[in-house]
Amino acid sequence: MRVKTEEAIRALRGALKLYGFEETSGIELIKYRENYVFRLTRETGDSYAMRLHRAGYRTDDEIRTELAYLQVLGEQGLSVPEVVPTLDGEPMCRVQAEDGTDFQLDVQRWIEASQPLGDVAEALAGTSSLEPETFRRLGILAAELHERTTAVERVCSFQRRAWDSDGLVGDAALWGDPLAVDGLGRDDAALLRSAMARLKRELDVMDTSADGYGVIHADLTPENVLVQDGRLIMIDFDDFGEGWHLFDLATILFWYQPHPQYEAYRRELFEGYSSVRPLPAHYPASWEAMLLARGLTYLGWAGERSGDPEAAFIAEQVVPMVLEQARHYISTTISPARTGS
Structure with a gap:
């Protein structure tokens, strides 16, 4: 449920005392997608990201799990946001809007003097000026994340949903039904339905051993990697959970498929990743399947949000690319064989 921005800010102000923040602190809306994200600036000049969850x-446990992982990953030296607890040491709290709706709130320290690595529209248009070397660094970053999440035992009872076969293309896929996206014709729907059935069979038998499956970010788009003095920082772990490590790599490159340097980007991404941890043997053969799975999630997301400007962008710009992926996938794949357990 969404409330008006002014009502959300009033709800936030009621919680400032829980963090020891001045009630006169400035609050600025940064974005609204799944959650409201505000920037709070204190009288001291310190800034914080305040995330008001939809x-x-x-659930509270899902958010606590996310924040617990952020804390552990930060302590291990990974470049992630710093969680700011309440004065009572709680990683999150609840606030109430004027209509009585309860929202969860968490606070992270603002990452100063930073900017997003890129923009999905620019990436999709093929006009990104990023060099292939940047994707080598992204591969290293993703591998370092997977190294640490593999080594860390499940924390906070681990309450997160999985980007597994069911989560990606099952009947209750995490981001919704791809066939619900606006403007999909009958033949296109039939094509996607056929591709999804074949993809489901392939994912059902894909290796889920620890060398290629575990806790992932699940949303490593160019907007969710910040650049600060040359350092790459991963943000927005709202969708993190269990899944194939390859899914993170597919997310990094999905939007850059139309780019003239796509093949160089992919080569550098994989080489950067493999410089930190080995690439499982099935990665190359599973790459197109994982790219298609990533694309289908975006169609499902848009189908759940008909009328939203970003959903309209996906219907117009992303659907044609995913349809072409589906055609290629059906024409080139054979019946999958089990790759591990």
């Missing part, structure tokens, strides 16, 4: 989207 009501009912996550």
Whole structure:
């Protein structure tokens, strides 16, 4: 459920005392997608990201799990946001809007003097000026994340949903039904339905051993990697959970498929990753399947949000690319064989 921005800010102000923040602190809306994200600036000049979660989207335990992982990963030296607890040491709290709706709130320290690595529209248009070397660094970053999440035992009872076969293309896929996206014709729907059935069979037998499956970010788009003095920082772990490590790599490159340097980007991404941890043997053969799975999630997301400007962008710009992926996938794949357990 969404409330008006002014009402959300009033709800936030009621919680400032829980963090020891001045009630006169400035609050600025940064974005609204799944959650509201505000920037709070204190009288001291310190800034914080305040995330007001969409009501009912996550449970308290799911959010606590995310924040617990952020803390552990930060302590291990990974470049991630710093969680700011309440004065009572709680990683999150609840606030109430004027209409009585309860929202979860968490606070992270603002990453100063930073900017997003890129933009999905620019990437999709093929006009990104990023050099292939940047994707080598992204591969290293993803591998370092997977190294640490593989080594860390499940924390906070681990309450997160999985980007597994069911989560990606099952009947209750995490981001919704791809066939619900606006403007999909009958023949296109039939094509996607056929590709999804074949993809489901392939994912059902894909290796889920620890060398290629575990806790992942799940949303490593160019907007969710910040650049600060040349350092790459991963943000927005809202969708993190269990899944194939390859899914993170597919997310990094999905939007850059139309780019003239796509093949160089992919080569550098994989080489950077393999410089930190070995690439499982099935990665090359599973790459197109994982790219298609990533694309289908975006169609499902748009189908759940008909009328949203970003959903309209996906219907117009992403659907044609995913349809072409589906055609290629059906024409080139054979019946999958089990790759591990």
